[in-house]
Amino acid sequence: MVNFTDADEDLPPASPEEQYQDLLRALRRRRGFGLLFVRCSTAEAEKLVKQVKQDLPQKTIEVLRFEEPIDNLYSIVQDRPDFQHIKVLFIQGLEYSFYKYEETKRQQGWDSEAIYSYSWKGVPHILNHLNQHRERFRDDFKICFVFLLRSFSLNYFIHRAPDFFDWRSGLFDFPSKPEVWQQEYYRIIHEGNYNKYLSFTPEERIQEIIAIQELLEAADQTPEKRADLLVELGSILVAAKEYEGAIANFDQGLEIKPDDHQAWYSRGVALSILGRLEAGIKSFDQALKFKPDDHQAWYNRGLALSELGQKQAAIESYEQALKIKPDDHLAWYNRGNALQKLGRNEAAIESFDQALKFKADHHQAWNNRGNALRKLGQNKAAIANFDQALKIKPDDHLAWYNRGNALQKLGQKEAAIESYEQALKIKPDYHIAWNNRGFALWELGLNEAAIDSFDQALKIQPDDHQAWYNRGLALSELGQNKAAIDSYDQALKFKPDDHQAWYNRGIALRKLGRNEAAIESYDQALKFKPDYHS
Template identity: 55%
Template structure:
């Protein structure tokens, strides 16, 4: 007989009940100061907190629940146990003090890998430095209920405190607990809620999912769902590369998981990997041909590549399966606008507004297209609707002013530009357009001041330099007008060398005029022609 066969089970991990009984025995025997570390999930911790007093009625047990990060544990413990008789203090929630130090790549799913830290968490420094005070002042058993990653922190970053441990106990999870914890995470999943989480809260959820993924009782079908949620969490943190890796893992377990293919496409598009994104959307549509979200986002990706006709066809597919999908109508209108098919674009925006009347983006773009068609009054009405639903849209206020200027309503245009600048004081285009309107009203000094503001925020804005030179010429500041025109030419991406030569000639003529003042009228006419025909 092989001598090793008789003790073949010696290396197996203890059964859940066996591990639990080991912990109970240790707590019963221990008197005075002691440090116990219990690795468990939050759900198991809550059950343990309820069950332990029933198992050891002879011991006085209390629970300190930490709900936020702390840098000092001694003081909260001292205040908590003051005037109380306590034998065992269970501490839950120390993880909150560690999350902000978690530097691992969000998408790293390597089992058991300890994070690379640039600094030691303050709470662990505190425990290292104060361990003697804990021993001397608190004659109780401390039981830290922790996740596996937290125990790793103690091992690597609080070795002095951890060395005084009375025991480390892992409570292996049962299939029922794994199922319960996993389903809780999946049922609570909500992308909009993910977006509201702080970075530390996101890390907490990421680590919780990663722990569950390593459980031996985790079936592959549920692993796919957990990996999908992990991907969405990473998406919400703008960790797109890591999110793609998570979706890829999910697809290994479930190749027809169309939601994973779709979200993978979104992450790829956010990284600018547009061709790959389209291929991912195509996979999603292979498994779910009526997914209007995938058709719509596929259209957006195609439009980004300049394949506008294909994009429109993709939006049409989205609308075939969901005719009231206002985003697809809006995106279709935007694509038609890019092709110069303005009347069709307006019809598409109107459909978007039929299904979502308060969609200010559609009102705004509709106004822009109406402007291109010369239907100025309708354009203003459309911008007014956009501003009704989003009063702080500086783009809409600016464009509204621009169209009012085309109608000669310059006072109203200036008021509109002022509103744009109220919401975005550094909007150089609004300052420039305001200068144009002031110039048309003959308020030349104010116009110059407005152009100067535009150039303060965008010094290379050649349009403002051009317009400024025109007003300076009107005011008789010919040298300044030429200098401003020179700045415009130098900053104009379409300038030609001949324009620089013209500026040089103007400067020579200005010198000649100083010598022969009678030539001033001819110089004025020449300068006007140069600036106006810029």
């Protein structure tokens, strides 16, 4: 047994057998309430409980195993119908409560230092509960509680539950054998991968994180293995969308192994997802410094550059990825998107063709290829592409919307309206589809229905200047010029340089006989577009 108050560091550590005999003696002698703490792995805990039950058959021994967080141990024990007969109660699995606390604090934006600092700023609920109810445990339970804890769980007790822990409590240490640590390390490193972590249930994720934390606290852990474990832990946290915690682990790992390209890459992914794109790009650059043929780093670097509006640099990054992996359909697809943004529609179509060569059912590539064709004025071909997208994904509201736009360009107003309505069936709050549906109705002379459609768009997006402008056109057609002016004014509130809104406002004012105001409105139109004539 180790006692924290008088441990002599000069004494050799007791052997596992000596520790076990000390624990047995403590349990035999104990009458009534007691607190004992055992540091051991989950596997060691199972063996220990089984052995104690065999060696102390005269004692009523029970086990509470937790596989999810708890806040109130007292009530759980008290609610057991047999609690008055229990002499020894093993408590296992409190690490789930501690990890849940860490997870919550990370989600609240706490950094690692704040989470792990030994202060009263934050204490896991279960430890607050134990600190506050220690006398109730002592007075109400004639049970010897044996807490089976991993190293990091024990540290929580020592530093965050001193009132509960510091009762001259006995601590018994059953370290795993080095070969057990080695086996667990190799299991985690060689079996772990990001796709596997994505498929984890919350319980599986917590179990793996706790296993890694336990290995990180192993006394004989080498710096290199520690770095590997930190990076693996970071990957699990990325899969769990706990990006700040992931970055903190990658940073710790990189302090030990600054040439770990996988850590730099994964760190870049987490930073990019958080919107810290410049930092993400720097991280990808570091990954590529150590592994220039990492096509995923080139690809994700391209995504970050594209998000920053640096389309040409993004294209170059995608092309580097494609040199390494020519069949990467996503790199071809996003290269096409960047080319399209630069107005290079023919080149974009060629890129989408390459994406579809390697993944023929990529509905977004069909949709965006259709958009490029539409911008080139090839509306019939564009519609065929949108139809391909919808054949693969019938609920793609964007494909329905874009199909409507192409049909409208071809003068097929009724078909366009049907397409917009399909888009709105899937995404009722898609305000642009409501606006374009209204415009098609207006072109058909269905002004009341058009106004209803514009109103729906404005209900969703009140600052949509185009919907306000189009609404003004429909009101003008109905002879409601005053209401039309109000609509144009709303459009100009959100886009003061809309020369068409100024011009049509002038027309409505002229129809009301307000010629001076109309001239002022025309002057504003000409201010923003001096060559405007209608």
